[in-house]
Amino acid sequence: xxxxxxxxxxxxxxxxxxxxxxxxxxxxxxxxxxxxxxxxxxxxxxxxxxxxxxxxxxxxxxxxxxxxxxxxxxxxxxxxxxxxxxxxxxxxxxxxxxxxxxxxxxxxxxxxxxxxxxxxxxxxxxxxxxxxxxxxxxxxxxxxxxxxxxxxxxxxxxxxxxxxxxxxxxxxxxxxxxxxxxxxxxxxxxxxxxxxxxxxxxxxxxxxxxxxxxxxxxxxxxxxxxxxxxxxxxxxxxxxxxxxxxxxxxxxxxxxxxxxxxxxxxxxxxxxxxxxxxxxxxxxxxxxxxxxxxxxxxxxxx
Amino acid sequence: xxxxxxxxxxxxxxxxxxxxxxxxxxxxxxxxxxxxxxxxxxxxxxxxxxxxxxxxxxxxxxxxxxxxxxxxxxxxxxxxxxxxxxxxxxxxxxxxxxxxxxxxxxxxxxxxxxxxxxxxxxxxxxxxxxxxxxxxxxxxxxxxxxxxxxxxxxxxxxxxxxxxxxxxxxxxxxxxxxxxxxxxxxxxxxxxxxxxxxxxxxxxxxxxxxxxxxxxxxxxxxxxxxxxxxxxxxxxxxxxxxxxxxxxxx
Ligand SMILES: Nc1ncnc2c1ncn2[C@@H]1O[C@H](COP(=O)(O)OP(=O)(O)O)[C@@H](O)[C@H]1O
Ligand SMILES: [Mg+2]
Numbered sequence: 033x034x035x036x037x038x039x040x041x042x043x044x045x046x047x048x049x050x051x052x053x054x055x056x057x058x059x060x061x062x063x064x065x066x067x068x069x070x071x072x073x074x075x076x077x078x079x080x081x082x083x084x085x086x087x088x089x090x091x092x093x094x095x096x097x098x099x100x101x102x103x104x105x106x107x108x109x110x111x112x113x114x115x116x117x118x119x120x121x122x123x124x125x126x127x128x129x130x131x132x133x134x135x136x137x138x139x140x141x142x143x144x145x146x147x148x149x150x151x152x153x154x155x156x157x158x159x160x161x162x163x164x165x166x167x168x169x170x171x172x173x174x175x176x177x178x179x180x181x182x183x184x185x186x187x188x189x190x191x192x193x194x195x196x197x198x199x200x201x202x203x204x205x206x207x208x209x210x211x212x213x214x215x216x217x218x219x220x221x222x223x224x225x226x227x228x229x230x231x232x233x234x235x236x237x238x239x240x241x242x243x244x245x246x247x248x249x250x251x252x253x254x255x256x257x258x259x260x261x262x263x264x265x266x267x268x269x270x271x272x273x274x275x276x277x278x279x280x281x282x283x284x285x286x287x288x289x290x291x292x293x294x295x296x297x298x299x300x301x302x303x304x305x306x307x308x309x310x311x312x313x314x315x316x317x318x319x320x321x322x323x324x325x326x327x328x329x330x331x332x333x334x
Numbered sequence: 335x336x337x338x339x340x341x342x343x344x345x346x347x348x349x350x351x352x353x354x355x356x357x358x359x360x361x362x363x364x365x366x367x368x369x370x371x372x373x374x375x376x377x378x379x380x381x382x383x384x385x386x387x388x389x390x391x392x393x394x395x396x397x398x399x400x401x402x403x404x405x406x407x408x409x410x411x412x413x414x415x416x417x418x419x420x421x422x423x424x425x426x427x428x429x430x431x432x433x434x435x436x437x438x439x440x441x442x443x444x445x446x447x448x449x450x451x452x453x454x455x456x457x458x459x460x461x462x463x464x465x466x467x468x469x470x471x472x473x474x475x476x477x478x479x480x481x482x483x484x485x486x487x488x489x490x491x492x493x494x495x496x497x498x499x500x501x502x503x504x505x506x507x508x509x510x511x512x513x514x515x516x517x518x519x520x521x522x523x524x525x526x527x528x529x530x531x532x533x534x535x536x537x538x539x540x541x542x543x544x545x546x547x548x549x550x551x552x553x554x555x556x557x558x559x560x561x562x563x564x565x566x567x568x569x570x571x572x573x574x575x576x577x578x579x580x581x582x583x584x
Contacts, residue, residue, distance in 0.1 A: 232429060237390075237392060240446075
């Protein structure tokens with residue numbers, strides 16, 4: 033054996049007998065609960081009645097089309113996508129303001145964060161919906177957009193924002209959700225900016241960078257790399273929190289699931305199915321973000 | 335051109351600076367001529383860093399006047415970037431941008447501040463990396479380099495702005511002993527090329543070889559100004575003598 037011999041391969045992690053015992057115990061406990069519930073409820077499981085609301089066959093064309101639950105899932109995905117972008121923009125600006133020299137900007141951003149963090153989400157959403165959306169949108173002409181205009185009545189619009197007739201409803205929910213989540217992103221961004229050492233600012237100023245260039249080229253790129261993990265967590269939270277928007281009648285997954293549950297009376301099937309849909313969606317995004325983090329880490333050469 | 339080039343490159347008069355109630359600099363008067371090399375030394379906390387950081391306004395002074403290349407430098411002034419492009423600075427802790435390659439660290443300033451094309455800036459940057467003998471590391475990221483290499487890159491980054499004066503704030507204090515010589519070599523060759531330099535350092539050998547003047551500071555004031563020979567052999571003030579004896583004791 034020489035120094036150059038590669039080290040022995042690390043032993044693969046194995047499940048031991050104790051691990052299997054533990055699994056068995058958990059499975060048994062779960063099985064017992066299910067059995068008891070079944071015994072008490074004498075529940076008649078009818079999955080097909082709920083699954084019909086995922087996809088159905090269109091009577092006219094004879095083709096499969098998305099039914100309520102899948103439509104709701106699509107709306108939730110749209111909310112998640114645009115909500116993420118909007119919340120990131122608001123959070124980035126507000127987070128930067130939190131670190132500004134200007135006292136006024138600091139007060140504004142601080143007030144925003146404290147206001148939202150210290151009101152229950154439900155209350156915030158009701159306030160926003162009844163006092164702002166119902167007043168501001170009519171004033172801006174947003175609540176009856178011309179659904180037949182070519183800007184709106186096209187395939188891209190339908191793909192990106194859903195049914196044009198529901199657009200103002202969608203927009204209300206979107207802004208509400210984004211404003212709510214952005215308060216948390218603001219704090220993440222602030223922490224990220226403040227974690228950049230003073231020397232980086234000074235070096236940037238010393239080579240004559242303007243404040244804008246300094247932020248764009250030096251501070252934000254480093255801050256974003258650092259805050260990627262908590263940011264990813266917050267975006268997953270955004271998807272889950274989007275369920276709350278159902279309370280102001282935005283027709284996303286939870287709202288439509290409530291209707292399906294009510295009309296079929298198949299409460300268990302509906303919510304188990306919807307829970308699984310959320311899980312897949314969130315887990316998928318968590319996976320994507322984890323990938324992004326690995327890539328960002330690789331390019332950093334620490 | 336004619337008028338300003340007769341004037342000293344840096345003119346400081348009656349400069350004062352406070353941190354809250356604490357007087358960090360008091361009544362500083364100092365000129366630095368074109369091509370001159372000034373070494374500033376003094377005990378820790380005597381205001382050396384604060385003084386040179388006022389020159390490029392990393393710190394704002396509250397009283398007194400400051401001219402760089404004939405242009406007045408005022409706290410909170412607009413267009414400070416135009417002053418800073420002429421004033422290179424090298425920090426004790428290098429402060430390279432860790433998310434950019436060595437080459438991009440150098441290219442950034444000329445492109446953003448001087449509006450130079452990226453191609454031209456790269457050429458310029460490679461020239462300076464050559465000069466600090468580190469061109470082969472151009473594609474690496476700063477955290478992959480040793481301290482001495484990082485500091486040489488930092489010098490090249492400052493030079494890339496083609497400044498009229500270079501400020502050094504204890505450039506070798508954070509380095510392992512075996513790295514110091516390489517950095518001092520680069521600074522000496524820079525001095526031979528005629529660069530105007532203000533160097534905060536306790537490297538006596540360097541001061542003797544390079545400095546035209548040594549400025550000794552204590553408690554925010556300039557206590558003594560002398561040639562290196564005079565200063566290190568026969569200091570005029572007790573405070574300087576005491577400082578030197580402590581320096582030699584190490
Ligand atoms: N940002 C600051 N706030 C308050 N005091 C400071 C600050 N920066 C420096 N000082 C004080 O000013 C004095 C001079 O500091 P400095 O110029 O860094 O000294 P030197 O570089 O000679 O060691 C020190 O007493 C230091 O504590
Ligand atoms: Mg210092």
